[in-house]
Amino acid sequence: MYAETFPSVWRTARRLGVVESAVDDVVQEVFVTVYRRLDQFEGRCALKTWVFGILMRVVNNYRRTRRRKGAGHATSSVVGDPDVVVDAGADPLELASRSEAGRILHELLEKLDESKAAVFVLAEIEGMSVPEIAEATDTNVNTVYSRLRAARKEFERALKQRALRREARDG
Amino acid sequence: MDDLSPGARSLLQAADTFDDPSPEDAARVRRAVLTRVGAIGLTAAVVTAGSTQAKAASVMSIAAKLTAALAVTAGGVAATYNYVNANHSHEVAIMAPAPSKAKPAAPKLTAPAPIVAPAAPVAADDIKLQEDAPVVKSPRVLPRPPRAEEKTEKAVVEPTAADLEAEMKLIRGADAALRAGRANDALALLAQHQAEHPHASLAHEREGLRAIANCQLGAAGATATAARFLELSPHSPLAPRLRSACRISE
Numbered sequence: 345m346y347a348e349t350f351p352s353v354w355r356t357a358r359r360l361g362v363v364e365s366a367v368d369d370v371v372q373e374v375f376v377t378v379y380r381r382l383d384q385f386e387g388r389c390a391l392k393t394w395v396f397g398i399l400m401r402v403v404n405n406y407r408r409t410r411r412r413k414g415a416g417h418a419t420s421s422v423v424g425d426p427d428v429v430v431d432a433g434a435d436p437l438e439l440a441s442r443s444e445a446g447r448i449l450h451e452l453l454e455k456l457d458e459s460k461a462a463v464f465v466l467a468e469i470e471g472m473s474v475p476e477i478a479e480a481t482d483t484n485v486n487t488v489y490s491r492l493r494a495a496r497k498e499f500e501r502a503l504k505q506r507a508l509r510r511e512a513r514d515g
Numbered sequence: 516m517d518d519l520s521p522g523a524r525s526l527l528q529a530a531d532t533f534d535d536p537s538p539e540d541a542a543r544v545r546r547a548v549l550t551r552v553g554a555i556g557l558t559a560a561v562v563t564a565g566s567t568q569a570k571a572a573s574v575m576s577i578a579a580k581l582t583a584a585l586a587v588t589a590g591g592v593a594a595t596y597n598y599v600n601a602n603h604s605h606e607v608a609i610m611a612p613a614p615s616k617a618k619p620a621a622p623k624l625t626a627p628a629p630i631v632a633p634a635a636p637v638a639a640d641d642i643k644l645q646e647d648a649p650v651v652k653s654p655r656v657l658p659r660p661p662r663a664e665e666k667t668e669k670a671v672v673e674p675t676a677a678d679l680e681a682e683m684k685l686i687r688g689a690d691a692a693l694r695a696g697r698a699n700d701a702l703a704l705l706a707q708h709q710a711e712h713p714h715a716s717l718a719h720e721r722e723g724l725r726a727i728a729n730c731q732l733g734a735a736g737a738t739a740t741a742a743r744f745l746e747l748s749p750h751s752p753l754a755p756r757l758r759s760a761c762r763i764s765e
Binding site for chain 1: 518519520522523526527529530531532533534535536540541543544545547548551552
């Protein structure tokens with residue numbers, strides 16, 4: 345179970361804005377909580393969904409802690425490369441390497457508010473269904489649909505703005 | 516619902532593996548979780564024991580998988596604590612799974628299982644991070660390369676649900692014997708546990724109970740062993756009983 349879920353828990357924590365220096369502690373907390381609460385898992389949803397529900401709460405607590413400590417908006421500390429261009433109309437694969445694409449993804453996710461970013465990451469990257477996301481985020485299905493629709497639009501808009509900025513800079 | 520553009524999709528695909536953890540990340544966190552889980556293991560065991568039989572079987576299976584996955588680490592578990600047992604004059608490994616060969620990270624899960632019905636919610640306030648919970652710092656140090664003799668070790672011991680069930684039976688029996696004031700019976704069961712489960716998931720609980728039993732019997736060195744246990748696992752659920760039995764103040 346650990347081997348199956350660890351990579352996605354780790355990835356998702358990073359993509360939800362957990363800084364590199366804190367990701368060990370956050371993921372550690374998730375699996376310790378999983379262990380502590382195994383007796384509460386009733387098997388009425390997929391285990392991954394249940395684990396992600398715990399992940400979402402741990403990440404939310406992490407964000408609250410950061411805000412209390414004055415760290416402001418949680419960012420993933422992945423700095424975008426200003427020379428990298430992603431043209432929403434072209435294939436970014438031709439323009440960005442894997443690591444560049446990763447940095448751009450983090451930059452765009454940071455432009456979304458936390459609830460939309462969460463839904464976007466779980467749906468578009470982790471491939472979870474809307475009912476699963478509703479379960480993991482303790483939100484109703486309609487709200488998840490609404491947030492996902494809005495998140496997609498904002499993500500596309502941010503991607504296009506990034507390309508426009510690049511065009512303007514290059515003349 | 517509006518779908519993503521091909522450009523956005525391509526970006527997501529290109530960034531797909533960017534945040535993937537390394538095998539070292541998996542092993543490091545696993546070690547840290549194992550260390551912390553060891554401190555709460557008995558609580559989990561007791562809670563599980565109190566569940567209904569069907570539920571317990573399900574939980575047991577998951578617990579065994581989790582524990583087994585945690586116990587069998589890439590590069591071996593560094594957090595092996597050696598206790599010198601005064602009565603036995605030999606080193607006893609606490610939470611000491613066998614060193615094992617590194618396992619590659621599991622492939623990304625792409626096909627989530629269908630949801631059937633909502634699971635029991637976990638209250639947000641119940642989960643606290645860092646400020647309250649004893650987080651085990653796990654330095655980012657690559658595991659040392661295995662020695663020649665370790666490279667030849669092929670066997671990877673993965674406890675099964677039946678193993679964990681058998682372990683729990685002995686540990687619960689020892690715990691019951693201790694609570695009934697039969698420290699010698701408890702020690703016999705704990706010795707049986709150690710003999711039958713050399714790669715035990717509940718080794719931490721075994722050593723905590725053994726320390727209590729030795730203190731109850733007034734064995735030489737028992738207090739020092741208990742103090743060492745408490746030093747390494749101050750948040751263990753056994754800690755209050757251990758302090759009481761060994762007359763160690765907080």
